Amino acid sequence: MDEKEKHDISPEEIKRQTRFMKVMKSWNDEYFAKTGRRRKHLTVTYGCQMNEHDSEVLSGILENMGYIAADDKKEADLIIYNTCCVRENAELKVYGNLGALKGLKRKKNDLIIVVCGCMMQQPHVVEKIKNKYRHVDLIFGTHNLFKFPELLMKSMKSKDMFIEVWENEGNIIEGLPANRRYKSKAFINIMYGCNNFCTYCIVPYTRGRERSREVEDIIKEAAGLAAGGTKEIMLLGQNVNSYGKTLNGSIGFADLLRELNKVPGIERIRFMTSHPKDLSDDLIDAMAECDKVCEHLHLPFQSGSNRILKAMNRKYTKERYLSLIEKLKNRIPDIRLTTDIIVGFPGETEEDFQHTLDIVEKVGYDSAFTFLYSVRQGTPAAKMEGRVDKETKRDRFNRLLEKINKISAEINQNYLNRTVEVLVEGPSKTNPNRYMGRTRGNKLVNFDGSENLVGELVQVQIIEAKTFFLNGKIIE
Numbered sequence: 062m063d064e065k066e067k068h069d070i071s072p073e074e075i076k077r078q079t080r081f082m083k084v085m086k087s088w089n090d091e092y093f094a095k096t097g098r099r100r101k102h103l104t105v106t107y108g109c110q111m112n113e114h115d116s117e118v119l120s121g122i123l124e125n126m127g128y129i130a131a132d133d134k135k136e137a138d139l140i141i142y143n144t145c146c147v148r149e150n151a152e153l154k155v156y157g158n159l160g161a162l163k164g165l166k167r168k169k170n171d172l173i174i175v176v177c178g179c180m181m182q183q184p185h186v187v188e189k190i191k192n193k194y195r196h197v198d199l200i201f202g203t204h205n206l207f208k209f210p211e212l213l214m215k216s217m218k219s220k221d222m223f224i225e226v227w228e229n230e231g232n233i234i235e236g237l238p239a240n241r242r243y244k245s246k247a248f249i250n251i252m253y254g255c256n257n258f259c260t261y262c263i264v265p266y267t268r269g270r271e272r273s274r275e276v277e278d279i280i281k282e283a284a285g286l287a288a289g290g291t292k293e294i295m296l297l298g299q300n301v302n303s304y305g306k307t308l309n310g311s312i313g314f315a316d317l318l319r320e321l322n323k324v325p326g327i328e329r330i331r332f333m334t335s336h337p338k339d340l341s342d343d344l345i346d347a348m349a350e351c352d353k354v355c356e357h358l359h360l361p362f363q364s365g366s367n368r369i370l371k372a373m374n375r376k377y378t379k380e381r382y383l384s385l386i387e388k389l390k391n392r393i394p395d396i397r398l399t400t401d402i403i404v405g406f407p408g409e410t411e412e413d414f415q416h417t418l419d420i421v422e423k424v425g426y427d428s429a430f431t432f433l434y435s436v437r438q439g440t441p442a443a444k445m446e447g448r449v450d451k452e453t454k455r456d457r458f459n460r461l462l463e464k465i466n467k468i469s470a471e472i473n474q475n476y477l478n479r480t481v482e483v484l485v486e487g488p489s490k491t492n493p494n495r496y497m498g499r500t501r502g503n504k505l506v507n508f509d510g511s512e513n514l515v516g517e518l519v520q521v522q523i524i525e526a527k528t529f530f531l532n533g534k535i536i537e
Contacts, residue, residue: 068204068231075234081210082125089127100138101131107155108145110297110333111268112178114239114248115206116143119177121238122209134165139173139213144180146263149435152180159194166196173217175199177206181226182267185438191222202226203268207234230254230269235278245484245516246293246329247286251279251317252307255299257336259363260374260441261406261434264299271300273307280320287326290516293484294321296332302339315347322351328518329484329501333359334401338376340385349392356393357503360385361401365416369406372445379416386424397427397502404461405434405454408447414457421464427472427504428529429465433458466528473504473526480536481506483521485514505530 089100102123106116119141120130131137142158145151159176166172174197180186181202190197199216201209204227216223233253241247254269255262283294296317298304304314314332321330330353337360348354360382364370367378389396402417421429433454436443483498489507490497496510498519507530508521514535525532 068227068229070207070231070234075207075236078207078210081214082122085126085210085214093127099129100127101136102128102139102141103131103134103137104141104143105158106143107151108143108147108179110248110295111250111299112143112145113242114250114297115178115203116141117239117241117248118206118237119143119209120240124240125238126210126213134162138169138171139175141175141177144176144178146179146183146186146267146437148432149437152186155180156189156194159190159197163194163196173198173213175201175213175216177201177203177209179203179263179267183263183439187224187226191224195222197222200224200226204228204230207237230272233272233274235274241286241291243486245291245486246295247291248295248297249279249282249286250274250298251296251301251332252298252304256303257300257338257376258374260372260445261403261437263437263440266439268299271303271307273304275308276312276317276320279317280324283321283324283327287324292327292516292518293329293331294327296321296330298332298334300334300336300339301332302335302341302344313341313343315341315343318344318347318351318354322353328353330354331357331503335360337362337382337385342388345388345392348389348396355501355503356395357397357399357501358389359399359401362420363401363403364406364409364413365418365420366409366413367416369409369413372408373403373406373442379420383420383423395502397504398424399428399430399503400424400426401430401432402461403432403434404458405449407434407442407445407449409434409449409457414461418461418464421461421468425468425472426465427502428469431458431461431465470526470528473528473531475526476504476523476531477526478523480520480522481533483508483519483533485510485517485519487515506533507531508533508535510535 093099104116104120106112134140142155144155162174176197181200187200199212201212212225252273254271255265256271258265302314304317305312362382363373363375365379481500483500483506485496485498489495495507497507499505506521520536521533522536523531523533
């Protein structure tokens with residue numbers, strides 16, 4: 062993309078959006094004075110941590126405009142679907158849930174329905190919503206999220222569906238409000254966009270080209286979060302390992318980790334996602350040297366076959382990937398590893414799949430996100446021949462899952478009777494009478510606790526090991 066094609070967003074434009082927020086706040090305050098009720102919003106997020114953080118920003122903007130969070134869609138005055146287009150299942154869920162809102166919209170004429178995020182960057186998706194889901198009020202994309210206050214006001218004044226999707230990205234916007242989901246941990250975007258163009262992936266087309274935030278802005282955000290009680294930060298980017306390349310090469314990701322390691326109050330640093338082609342020796346050294354950087358790395362390999370990796374445009378080989386794993390384990394002996402794997406990429410043979418199983422066996426992942434390949438319109442892989450039939454894909458997927466779960470269960474058994482440090486996040490999702498948190502190695506631990514422990518680092522002895530989590534008791 063030519064640099065001049067990007068949107069140049071001035072500080073005046075940000076001030077303009079602040080004025081829209083104030084107008085909306087005044088309007089909502091008047092409504093509250095008349096009715097004794099605050100207008101409520103429900104924000105539903107699909108996809109990755111990047112989308113989760115975007116939803117935190119949308120929620121922060123809405124809070125500044127006088128809205129409060131709703132518990133369910135029936136009590137909401139405004140519903141936002143922040144969408145993901147990486148997997149077909151996520152798209153299907155959006156369409157299904159949008160259809161289900163049609164009846165609610167009939168009952169509540171003043172209900173505002175908003176759809177935003179990555180799906181909206183695809184023209185065919187916007188066209189489908191225009192034609193089939195006419196009860197939607199507002200559509201916008203990933204590049205103009207900062208304009209949400211203005212877009213919301215315009216949609217409320219319009220009789221028709223209001224759509225504004227920028228084809229290209231703009232410069233990075235700093236200082237947007239965010240309603241953080243967690244008390245003790247927080248997401249920090251360190252960069253936006255992607256330059257890798259893996260042939261199966263739609264992200265470069267929906268998130269734009271790679272742009273890194275200035276170091277000073279990231280440090281300032283981390284310090285502000287620490288002052289508010291945040292103990293753990295998760296650095297986000299489509300490929301954090303290439304951080305700094307748009308900053309004239311003055312600083313790299315390893316340097317950023319070293320700087321963040323100095324921030325008082327921050328006790329844990331995580332990051333994702335890492336691309337193997339950009340995992341440098343300097344970054345491995347920084348992970349080993351920085352005491353706040355957690356002993357966990359999510360390093361997607363996607364396929365173990367060099368032939369398939371080349372077709373995916375991943376720019377590394379099976380041998381290169383395994384050599385990186387060896388370096389990591391030698392330099393950080395207690396590192397825990399997780400990954401992403403795609404099954405059934407066009408042209409994948411049983412021999413190719415066996416190479417994938419071989420990597421899983423040799424590395425010994427604690428867990429993995431496994432996906433059946435799904436066609437993404439607009440990607441090079443969508444036009445490739447050699448589609449793998451559903452039955453074969455499902456069989457390979459099941460065999461892969463069986464192997465991963467077996468390894469995960471064996472790894473977890475090694476935690477029995479060990480005492481680990483856990484950052485308490487809140488009530489357990491599977492048992493609300495218990496609490497949960499994660500180790501530095503990203504292991505999920507459930508235990509008996511209390512509300513006052515949320516946000517604290519505690520020592521937990523592991524008394525039971527399951528395939529996907531650990532059970533323990535707090536050591537007083």
